[in-house]
Structures are given as C-alpha cells and as structure tokens.
Amino acid sequence: MDSQKEALQRIITTLANKNEELHNFIDTVSHTLKGVQNNSSKVISDLEEEFDSLYSVLDEMKESMTNTIKQEQARKTQELQNQLTQSTSALESSEELLEFANTALDIKDSEEFAKAAKQIKDRVTMAPAFRLTMKPKATDNMTHLMADFSQERRIIQGLRFLPVPRAPEIDVADCVVADNSVTVCWRMPEEDNKIDHYILEYRKTNHEGLPRVKDERCWEVLDNIRSTEYSLTGLKFDSKYMNFRVRACNKAAAGDHSDPVTLETRAFNFSLDSTCSHLNLKVEDSCVEWDPAGGKGQESKIKGKENKGSGHVTNLKNTSRSGTPSPKRTSTTRPPPVRGSRDRFTGESYTVLGDSSIESGQHYWEVKAQKDCKSYSVGVAYRNLGKFDQLGKTNTSWCIHVNNWLQATFAAKHNNKAKSLEVAVPDRIGVYCDFDGGQLSFYNADSKQLLHTFKTKFTQSIVPAFMVWCGGLTVSTGLQVPSAVKCFQKAENGLGGSASSLNSVPQ
Secondary structure (H helix, E strand, O other): OHHHHHHHHHHHHHHHHHHHHHHHHHHHHHHHHHHHHHHHHHHHHHHHHHHHHHHHHHHHHHHHHHHHHHHHHHHHHHHHHHHHHHHHHHHHHHHHHHHHHHHHOOOOOHHHHHHHHHHHHHHHHHOHHHOOOOOOOOOOOOHHHOOOOHHHHHHHHOOOOOOOOOOOEEOHHHOEEEOOEEEEEEEOOOOOOOOOEEEEEEEEEOOOOOOOOOOOOOOEEEEEEOOOEEEEOOOOOOOOEEEEEEEEEOOOOEOOOOOOEEEEOOOEOOOEOOOOOOOOEEEOOOEEEEOOOOOOOOOHHHHHHHHOOHHHHHHHHHOOOOOOOOOOOOOOOOOOOOEOOEOOOOOOOOEEEEOOOEOOOEEEEEEEEOOOOOEEEEEEEEOOOOOOOOOOOOOOEEEEEEEOOOOOEEEEEEOOEEEEOOOOOOOEEEEEEEOOOOEEEEEEOOOOOEEEEEEOOOOOOEEEEEEEEOOEEEEEEEEOOOHHHHHHHHHHOOOOOOOHHHOOOOO
16 A cells, blocks of 8 residues: 555656646747747838848939939030030131121222121131030930849849857757856857857846746846856855856857856855844844844843843853853843744843754855954854853854954854964855864965865854954855865865864763
C-alpha cells in the first residue's frame, strides 16, 4: 500500500511538473504568436515608410531635373528670339534700301542720280543686315539633358529585404560568475563582417531553466557593445539565477536573440529582524541605528520583568571585559512584541539578528559602521540567544567588537573571553562563515586582510548578529564569497585562526 502511494505520488509530481512546463510553453507560444502579429505590422509600416521616402526622393529629383530642362529651354528661347527680332528689323531696312536703289536707277538727272547713289552707298555701309551674324546663337539640340536611369532601375529592381544577422551563441562554459560580477561570452555561428554591435539583455529570476514569459522582472538592455563579451559588475545577487540573451546588429537591422541561458547567482540574503530587536534600536531592512528614545512608556510589569534579570545584567556590566556601555534607559509601558518563543532583546543586549538562518554552506556579508558609532559588534549567534545576552559573552555567540567610547578597543569575543586585535579597524568588515567547516572569519572588506578566525563546530543553525550603541550599521547582503577570501581559505587549508584561545566546541 505504502509503495503504491509513493509510486502514485511520484506520478503526481511528474504530472504536476509536466503541466507547469506545458503552461510555460503555452505562454511562450502565445507570446510569440502575438509578437509575430505585432512585428509583422511594424515591418510593413517600416517598409511603407522606406518606399514613401524613396518616392519622395524620386519626386524631388524629377522636379529638380525638370527645372533644369526648363531653364535651358528659356535660355535658348530668349537668345533665338532676340536674333529673330534683330534679323526681322534688318530685313525690313534692307528691303526698303533695295526698293530705293531700284528707284534710283530710273533717275535721269546726273546730279540727282549721283546724290542718290552716294546716299544708297552710305546706307548700305551702315545697314544692320551686313552687321548681323548669320548663325543661330543656340541649337535646338536638348539631348545633353537626356537621362539614362537603366543602372538605377536595375538597382531598384534589385531591392531586397536587408540581410539580418544570425543569432549569436552564448558560450556557457566561458561565462564567469564571481565576486558579484557576471561575464557573458558569445560567438557568431559563422563569420559576419557586417556586424556593427551587439545588444545584451538580462534579468533576475528565481526559476531555473528557460526564461518564463510571466516572469515578474523585465529584461534590462545593454546596447552598443562592440566585443563578443561583456561584464556586469557590482551586482547584488538577490535572486537564485539570472537569464541572459544577446543579439547582433548591423547598420540597419537587429538579428534574433540567442538561445537564452540561465546562470546561477545564488548568495546569502537576509534582512534585519525588527520584531525581536532591542527597543532602543531603530531597524530597517539593512540598517540599524541607536535610538535612545525608543521604547518610552512601557508598563511597569515589563520593567519588573526586565529587573528580574538585572543581577545578570549588572554582572555583565561590571566585568572587566565588557565593551558595551550601559547608558540610562527610560522605563517603558508597552509590552514587547513576541517572535517565536523569545521576546525582544532587552537590558544591555542592544542586539538585532538577521531574519535568515544558516544551516549549511559558505556565506559572506559586509558591515559598515557610521563614523561616529561609539560601540558595535558584528558576528553570528544561535537563534536561541537569550534576550539579556550580549554578543560574545556566551558560548552561543561569536563576534568582533569595536569600542570607541572612553578607551578604544578592537577585540574578538566568544564565551565571555576576549582577544585583542592588533590591527586598524577597517571602514567595512567582511564576515565569512563556513558552517560545515566550523569556521567564522572576519576580513577588511576592502583589502581582504584577515582580522580574526574562530574555529568551532556549529551544533545548530546560526543567524547573523549585531550590537549597536550610539551610532548605526549598514549591512550589505546578496554577496558571493569573494575570490580573494576563497583563495585565502584554500591556502589556510583548514588551519586554526588567529586566536586559538577562543576556539571552542559549544555543548
């Protein structure tokens, strides 16, 4: 019976997975079908615009060349018309002189004849007909303005759709995900010297495999990439994966997208848990700040409940290793919210925890303190850390503590033991946790200088832990373990840290 149920459950799981794949495929096909319709309309519109532009150019050229012919026609007409007018006038004058000469032949008187002959001679000498050029200043030939568009006609008849670049292929083996950067490499399936640039698109997702149409995040676009690889740097890996696709472009057309690839970008993400933090801490997702006015007006019974543990608090305050000051706290009246089985941190435990547990693997996050922060601690703790417990003063918490109040100190703390750190306090502290290897290391986040290492065996899940007094901290999550830290840990090869006296195995 049980085996049949297990077999049926496997079948149900298989069918559910297949149904989800089919739903995703149907969404993809439907989206593609809609894209074909929309894109077809767009390219038809673009084609009409191109032809309209071509028609416009032809119309402009026709008008310009027609005007040239008309100007030539007007020039020749004017010149020939002027010649025609001058020749007609000369002909009239010549005909009149000819008639006068014929008449003179009939004159009998010699003196009058001589006088007429001399007058005719003088008029002939000055006659326009003898001064005109008897050659037209222009011809009727207009062939020099003839057009031969046979070559252009062949070009137009040879118009074809633009050659579209083929889709590139992303080389998954050459892609690198490291140090919160992703380098994507691709190649063309065949050489194409017409490629002008590439367009890379990416988006974050929590789904493995092919991208989903209904994914909640849109594609981010990086245009005008001139090489066949690109690196995205300074990313926050707040999703399990990232999808990538690339397309090639020539001067006029963009090709199809490459087959998309999904690269794993898993990292440790957490927020600060405001539900159990000390009332004197103002907590947001990644920031915590000391708030001396927090928690005013609590009921006296809560005050009494806090006083129940006051002996423990006083003992902590009076220990010589305490780096946490004890400013006066005002009484409060409202009861603290409850998270799980533990109330808020109280007393001198100005603590806030991360809201995500670490149960295995290697993780990394960074912390930056405000410049005027008087006192703070950075580390990890078991989730059952007591609400009066201070970080580093129990066998369930590990931290490094910075104190800028009265006498400046920088120390590693665990189980109420402290180890002074003889290095400068960095601007940003990197925290590396290897849960399975039982190692907690602190680094200068900028230089990756090792500050301190705890070696222990974690017997239950742990959470990031922070203490703040008079100042504030900002936490950066979604970070991979830096390559420099990985190399350093490999070089150490599991050797003990810099404070062997604090290494322990809590019971």
